[in-house]
Amino acid sequence: MTEESIRVLVVEDHHVVRQGLVALLKVVDGIEVVGEAADGVEAITQFRKQQPNITLIDLRLPRMGGVDVIQRIRMETPQARFIVLTTYDGDEDIFRALQAGARAYLLKGMTSEELIATIRTVHAGKTYIPPAIAQRLAERMGTEELTPREFDVLEQIVHGKSNKEIATVLEITEATVKTHINSLLGKLGVTDRTQAATAAIQRGIVPLESLRKPTP
Amino acid sequence: MTEESIRVLVVEDHHVVRQGLVALLKVVDGIEVVGEAADGVEAITQFRKQQPNITLIDLRLPRMGGVDVIQRIRMETPQARFIVLTTYDGDEDIFRALQAGARAYLLKGMTSEELIATIRTVHAGKTYIPPAIAQRLAERMGTEELTPREFDVLEQIVHGKSNKEIATVLEITEATVKTHINSLLGKLGVTDRTQAATAAIQRGIVPLESLRKPTP
DNA sequence: CATGTTCTCCACCCATGGATGGAGAACTTG
DNA sequence: CAAGTTCTCCATCCATGGGTGGAGAACATG
Structure with missing residues (x-):
């Protein structure tokens, strides 16, 4: 291959899911998994060490939540790019993840093609929110914040x-x-x-x- | 190897999770993934075709729920053995899955070792319920049924x-x-x-x- | 078939929860 | 710093929800 590979860090506490992601990405041309982490703290350590182009991250993590991880890393490395990958846990987390600087949001039910396409899209500097999620966010926009x-x-x-x-x-x-x-x-x-x-x-x-x- | 492999069918709608399970089991000696299914109907078809020793199955499935699949298959093949593999969705489903004839119940956060050990255990004719789940079931036992x-x-x-x-x-x-x-x-x-x-x-x-x- | 059990149904009483109006503190913004 | 905004706080009035006792129907069991 002629170009540099996209360096990906996978942050996910469920073993089988993490294994699935890595197995899936390993066979893709132009994408390289440079690290894995099973909790928030490890994620930050791995990020510093590997300086990935893209971080695939679950929001529900032991020790430190995904949103906090994103915020923390972006303070040190503002150009860091995150793709949030989670089962649906309500709009609140989506919203906060996007505010924290996530570039894309994928449900775990996605297809491999969707995942790979999204990694490329985000690496190209764009964002990606699935229609279903986008609609929910739109609905949420109208609602006032609680004190x-x-x-x-x-x-x-x-x-x-x-x-x-x-x-x-x-x-x-x-x-x-x-x-x-x-x-x-x-x-x-x-x-x-x-x-x-x-x-x-x-x-x-x-x-x-x-x-x-x-x-x- | 000297013995027959344990023939496993993987039923799971989330692509990455299914991929993870297959990737994980593929490298294990004595276990062979003989089929995959992404929904309940496909699960039944695949079961009839492959006659696996063990069926790894999620409860939340498109088209037909995991509990129904288990019941259906066990009507035709009573000796079929199921390991339910799911994120936690409340005690109700666990209970019904076990009643339908599931032999083991694993949360998706389990380790690879736990999964493999459980497959062997269930294939040996035993059952396996993690302590955390068992406790919840025990608590539930005392509760009366709603009319x-x-x-x-x-x-x-x-x-x-x-x-x-x-x-x-x-x-x-x-x-x-x-x-x-x-x-x-x-x-x-x-x-x-x-x-x-x-x-x-x-x-x-x-x-x-x-x-x-x-x-x- | 008689008896006990369970489920569904209803009426009445009192406690709890929701609506409204309004005051002072704290935090913008011109 | 003055005017507006927002948040927190409280009191009073009325609607809704929960507690209790009890009746008839449907079912199981001796």
């Missing part, structure tokens, strides 16, 4: 707390809790707390895993 | 319907809706509808995808 306090309250709602309990935890009056609720219901475009809870989970505002036991 | 009507109501709750709306949809009185709610709250071990909604999503009783637009 920190509203977020606190929403989190408690998702965790099944009553207004009285929320008031105690946040050390405010029950009446105030209701104000925040009223406000966030409007912003989320829903009419009661139950809808707020499911919307929050669905959009990834409050992660589903947090429901298990913690945040009492 | 059909209670399930109907729960579904509506998750979709953000008020008692009045639920009453209309199910063509019963609001008072009756409340009775069912009271009953299901007890069975789920929660104290209000919001907790019921999140619990339902978490356990996979009501799938998260159904929240998008349908079931009006």
Whole structure:
């Protein structure tokens, strides 16, 4: 081959998926996998060492989340290019990943061709967001941002707390809790707390895993 | 090698994951990948054709779900052995997969060693459930089953319907809706509808995808 | 077939949650 | 620094949701 290969770093904690990506890319002309990482911290180390052209990265990672990794690396190396590769976990993460500087967003259900084409596209300096994702983002654009306090309250709602309990935890009056609720219901475009809870989970505002036991 | 290889069928819709599994198993002595399928219908076709010893199968599949595939195949071939391989989608699916006759249940975050060991274990006629999963199942055992009507109501709750709306949809009185709610709250071990909604999503009783637009 | 169990249904009472209006603190922006 | 904006906070009013008791239908089981 005549040109330089595109140097790719693969960051993904699931062994089989990482293995799949590497196996897939290994046989492609013009693409070279120069490193692998299974968590966020390792990702940063590998990046510094390998200085890849493209970093393929999952958002859900042990030790340090994908969004944080992207932000961190881009502080040192602003020209770093990221392709976020994840199963769908709600719009929230997509949004933050793009803000952090990701150039493309792919669902794990993509085809090999799609992946390879996207790597080339991003390496060429362009961006790529699949239509389905783009549409979701567009919908999300219209929605207002929650204030920190509203977020606190929403989190408690998702965790099944009553207004009285929320008031105690946040050390405010029950009446105030209701104000925040009223406000966030409007912003989320829903009419009661139950809808707020499911919307929050669905959009990834409050992660589903947090429901298990913690945040009492 | 002296013995027959274990013939494995891989059923998985995500390309990279399937690729990863195949790449991973290809290099293992004594294991042979005899087929691949990207959806439930194809899985059945491939099974009939290849008669694998072990079928590695995801539960979330296009066209026909993994649980249905397992049931269907085991009607024709009761000795068929399945290893369910999935990201965690709530206890409900696990439970039904095991009831349908799956011998093992692995999360996609597993190591290669774990996967290979499990294939050998299941081929030897044993079963394998990871400790984390086993614990969840044990917890679930104590819980009572919801009645059909209670399930109907729960579904509506998750979709953000008020008692009045639920009453209309199910063509019963609001008072009756409340009775069912009271009953299901007890069975789920929660104290209000919001907790019921999140619990339902978490356990996979009501799938998260159904929240998008349908079931009006 | 009689008895117990389970499911579905309903009415009433009281606690909780949502809507509204409004005040002061903190943070822009001209 | 003055005017506007935003956020946080609170009180009061009314709608909705949850708790309790109880009746009839459908089913299983002795």
